Amino acid sequence: MTDRKPFLSVIIPHLNQPEGLDACLTSLDAQNFERARFEVIVVDNGSACLPQGVIASHSACLLEEPKAGPGLARNRGVEAATGEILCFIDADCRAHPNWLRVASEIISMPERVVLGGDVQIWRDDQSRFTSLEAYESLFAYMQKRYIEKNGFSGTGNLVVRRIDIMRVGPFKGIEVAEDMDWGSRAIAAGLRFRYEPDLIIYHPARRTMAELFAKWDRHLQHYLNKAKEKPLWRIFWAARAVGVFLSPVAELGKILTSPKISGLSTRFQAASVLVAIRSYRAWKMLQLLGPHKTIIWNSSAVVDRNAGNRPA
Known part of the structure; x- marks a missing residue:
């Protein structure tokens, strides 16, 4: 050194x-x-x-x-x-x-x-x-x-x-x-x-669910742009949406055992937000199969307080 x-x-x-x-x-x-x-x-x-x-x-x-x-x-x-x-x-x-x-x-x-x-x-x-x-x-x-x-x-x-x-x-x-x-x-x-x-x-942490939803609007637009580069992208995109909707089940063990949070009430809160966010992501992914608008990073309506990092 x-x-x-x-x-x-x-x-x-x-x-x-x-x-x-x-x-x-x-x-x-x-x-x-x-x-x-x-x-x-x-x-x-x-x-x-x-x-x-x-x-x-x-x-x-x-x-x-x-x-x-x-x-x-x-x-x-x-x-x-x-x-x-x-x-x-x-x-x-x-x-x-x-x-x-x-x-x-x-x-x-x-x-x-x-x-x-x-x-x-x-x-x-x-x-x-x-x-x-x-x-x-x-x-x-x-x-x-x-x-x-x-x-x-x-x-x-x-x-x-x-x-x-x-x-x-x-x-x-x-x-x-x-x-x-x-x-x-x-x-x-x-x-x-x-x-x-x-x-x-x-x-x-984000202050409101609206901020989390806005973050996912922007990230999903990026992922969609990438997905469109592949053939049959609509089929894979729809399948991925279904997987996202069902994914909270696989996270149960993490929620119950992670040392990053403590207390049954806190773990229940984390699970509730997870279900809400993953459900929103799945719904938005299916919605994006139709006509959609591009998400703009520095529009006041969708601004993400941490535009550089990836979410879960």
Whole structure:
């Protein structure tokens, strides 16, 4: 393990989340890593009001990307970054105090290794779970599975060398699931993803079911775009919808035994939200077999508080 401390660039796409951004930047101010060894770049992606007041309270640079999409905002940050290691986090997340220290250790690994870290649910009240906190603690941001089984990391907690991101190319726009797309191109370019459990960020649970539904509207549109590339896609898509509807049965063991939540009432709440979300997904998938509208990432009607990460 080398003792050399590399220079890091933290890149944060932002859209209409000034309070979350303030919490994110505060967590970066509290890092157990020499402040002179990293820069923070916030890229606004069309907010109603630029977060200039938030930026003024922290040591960060504010840029703008007018074209819609968190991937495009990240690209703008990459263009401006001066670090040899690029660290991506979303605006409404908080970084563990050791996040950048762990990220810096990528310099001791072989080239073409990309780190994806753990994403945990942030709770202001540690004494109880809301129903959405219980559900998302179990079924959201399963980074280990994404990396080890699906071959990509959510871009809300991603660390990559500059030289490696140049090998792969920029993130794409809202027409695709940009984390999955970039991950597949990274694998094709000879990179490999490594899950790092000590690379931790915290994400608040969604506040309403409407936010979860809006997230799934956007993700299902991405999956549909991909499915249409294959023959007989309608048959497979309909079969997958049925599987999604029936899938809560297979999750019962996880709900009853996972140490991430506790208490019978909390587990019942998690199960109730799971059934509601999977039922909505199945209904929406069947609905999308007919005429549909494209989901826009930075439309106020469907904005997702964490556009970079994959759901369960």
